[in-house]
Amino acid sequence: MSKFEETGEINLQNDIEEEYEKCNEAAWKLFTNWIHCICVVTFDLELGQALENVYPKHVSLTKQEISNICYLAFPDSNSGCMGDTNFVVRLPRSPNKSELSREHQKYNSSCPVALQINAGFYWGYVYFRQVKDISLPRGYFQKSVVILSKLPFNKLFNEISCLISPEYFENGEPSLEAACHNISQWPPPVPGETLNLPLMGSVFQVQIPYHNNSILSKHSAVSRDPSLCFENQVQISSVEDLNLFEILQPVLSHIHLLWELVLTSEPIVVMASSPTYCSSMVLALTRIISPLKYCADYRPYFTIHDSEFKQFTSKVRNPPPVILGVTNPFFAKTLHHWPHTIRLGEDSGQSQKYKLKKNGNIKMLDVNPGVYTTYKTFLQKDKTVIKNLLLGINYKRPPEVQSALLRRHLLELTQSFMIPLERYIASLMPLLRNISPFKAAPPPLPFNPDNFFATLESTGPQLTSGIKGDWVGLYRKFFRSPNFNGWFDMRYTELALKLQALQLEALSDADLKLWVQGKPEVEIVDMVLRIKNKINKCQERDIPISDATREQLGQRLQDILGSLPDDVKNILQVT
Template sequence: MLPFFFFFFSCCTKCSWGRGEQCSVTWGVPSAFVIFSVSGGLGDTQFSFRLRQAGGQRTTHYEDDGEYNREAPLTLQRESAHYFGYVYFRQVKDSSMKRGYFQKSLVLVSRLPYVNLFQSLLQLIAPEYFDKLEPCLEAVCNEIDQWPPPVPGQTLNLPVMGVVIQVLLADGLYSNLLPAPLVLPSIHELDLFRCFQPVLIHIQMLWELMLLGEPIVVMAPSPTVSSEMVLALTSCLAPLRYCCDYRPYFTIHDSEFKEYTTRTQAPPNIVVGVTNPFFIKTLQHWPHILRVGELRMSGGQRFVSNFCFFPGFVLFFFNLGIYTSYKTFLHKDKTLIKRLLKGIQRKRPSEVQSALLRRHLLELTQSFIIPLEHYIASLMPLQRAITPWKNPPQIRPFRQEDFMKTLEHAGPQLTCVLKGDWLGLYRRFFKSPNFDGWYRQRHKEMTQKLEALHLEAICEANIVAWMKDKSEVEIVDLVLKLREKLVTRCQHLPVKEETLRRVGLYIETIIGSLPEDLQAVLHHH
């Protein structure tokens, strides 16, 4: 089975439940339904959401899911515990409808964060679907059934409804474009500058808050602005994985509503995007609130002052920006801000502005993470300490104080011009879910590397000579251990195919040296 699965369903805002249709064997996902509501002006709206998988044991639908995630960049990897939802919503006046309006959504649900691809797909499908309904969706699903399997690093040409969507399954912008009716510059990246333009002067603070996994509420005037801002925030740490939860568009109907609005415990490590004014009161205790976009009254009237009253609510100040008592560890990069502001004055294309901003954030994250990478690499045992007939040596423990001592000569100041309290930032980072996620992933990779080196050491050893003075019990024990290591092939160890083949031959050689009764037992198992 292939990992690139998604699912369509449609709904109207009058009834909160959707009617679903699975989209194919190779590009579909088990049925998943959400409740959401959209209010606002007339026309078409697109936005994204993310929801936790329902309780119960997770089922594995894709045998090569691990292989896909190993090959894919972090920003493109498939989620295991959450679904992404991509929505195309239409609201137009229609006197033939009972409520006087046509209100309908087409929702694509997937475990993959391919926002540009799936939103572009919806732009093609949804308008036709609203006119022709089920027959159109059935025809689209039949076309998608014929799509090639997605492979990270490859260019895909995806025909649908008379158009070929061309994308590169890679982290970053498309290059060396081939002719196609619809070429997507990126399969997942948003226009970062457009998202952050209202809060450019706070970009340093927002990067730190995301790095530390702080709870953030994004209050926006529409689901589109809300979801794009949350996705932009979670992407600004690349190439570091953002390991906390995030909800691009969160409503009072979400199952975690009580969990996130309670005052009896601290807010969780999550970024939540909301549009309902009700959250102004219920989430005002959160430590970091980001207000973006133009705020309107429920009837569509713009706020003409900085204050607004809601029935039963206290008075709230509505200046846009970030509301927090957080003090940044690093100083602002005034040169970057001046450069971007000058770009606005000169009407520099948004994609160029986004590239400048993304490169700045990338270099900032790399400057922060490189010292950590250098230190953790030093914890790896030397290759000469790996011997065939002993278990691989252990990775040395990560000691925070030892790491801090390395920063004087190998710290981020070598690659980053920003000044500030780097040591304080690292100490705070060590308490965050992002450090825990990074360390667990790197430790897992290093452990797999040790296992692979151990397997190679066994292949280079003279097993026949080793067996000469060994008992049958020791030899059988070796066979069982080697077989167990072969099973680790399913865990995608970084081992060459030739090495695995040689281990298999070694096992057969060892078994052939044993008495026939033992051979029969081992062959049976």
């Protein structure tokens, strides 16, 4: 073989390898739309819980992330967790990695607020197996598979975990490699679409809700696809499926108290015998104020080994606004200064036994199931709703109906509370006559609590809710919470973007050919740069303007450029 032929063959091989790497990189980019990685955690006699494997192999985790994953992967007191156990965890991402991909930004812009990705956290979907095995030194097989994702899809990932984890325990690494290969070919998560997700001989048909559930794509109907030749099709109507009634049944009599605690971001600890119970309860609590987004911190399952243990258990300052799910009895002593505790029993269906105990000091000694609090509610209970739900238990009303009744009541309660705030914040929009095409958009007016309270007599919650009580006191407490800050920041940003859009519409309709007459060249150049900057911002920040307005802005840009000398025009057109 000549040197020329040899060189050509090497170059061809390099091209093939480079093309393969590009394909591989593109595939893993699709994989990360859904899953960051899959971790396998085992029990090591010398090290304790240890990370055995990570898939894909190239994924890097910080030492702190690995430590948190390892401790969260096992029940904190696992004596009663024989067999297989599923639960959900939520852990902080490394600060230098807390950014969102373009696909995830697009997803966040159109999904319901409760399903938005929080760039600062990972979700971990844990499948833990503990069985006797006399061939092992400790006499037990103890291992967990943890699916790490940025997406809060507890229903979907629990189903996926229940498929791939037992397969891994039986057949080892090749099964996880096959699963990762399947996932790397999935389409991106698009709200409003029904997606077919093939996985290890099955296909998951899932629908991600749109932020307005009434707006779904024309392909949104969940139905079998005959072109997909899989033995098993798993239809999942929603990526998140919390049976609120089933989870909250033990504390049903105190649902209005819990609604206030969650609404105002009060610190709550949920104590249970299993991470399955506490993680489900924590997730359910964050949903009882829907459609308002719960903006404080929450950890569905938390251990004494967590990197933030000292921060959360410190007695030097007041407990932070966080909901913790725990199983270790040690927390009864460590968190005795927390004002609100929910103790879950072994049988989650015994709602009658869950007493409300106002003396927080006795909760260390009292291990009975119940709600322990020092809180005095602002609103009265809706006893009719509670009575109806409790009667439904006795009459064996279908759980789906019970859950729908509970969701509707909580939704109406939250809406009654939020509608006056939504109306008030809409009034913070400046008048249209204050918007000029030649000046920056004015900011929304500032939020003034006293002005808001003045509107309650005519727009208050008493118009839509029959519940009596100190609504003003509840609003005042809400205004000091992360939930208010999160809601207000989101609404204020929406108002600011709307004002920018109105200013751009005014600019697109302006006669700039007339405006440039008599203007110095430096002022005209400044206007050109400002319009170009505004067009770029429309693409980057999703300012809500129509395609027609964007096209008109482009035309206004050409109108101004036409008035400039050719040398200046050429420079501006390439910048």
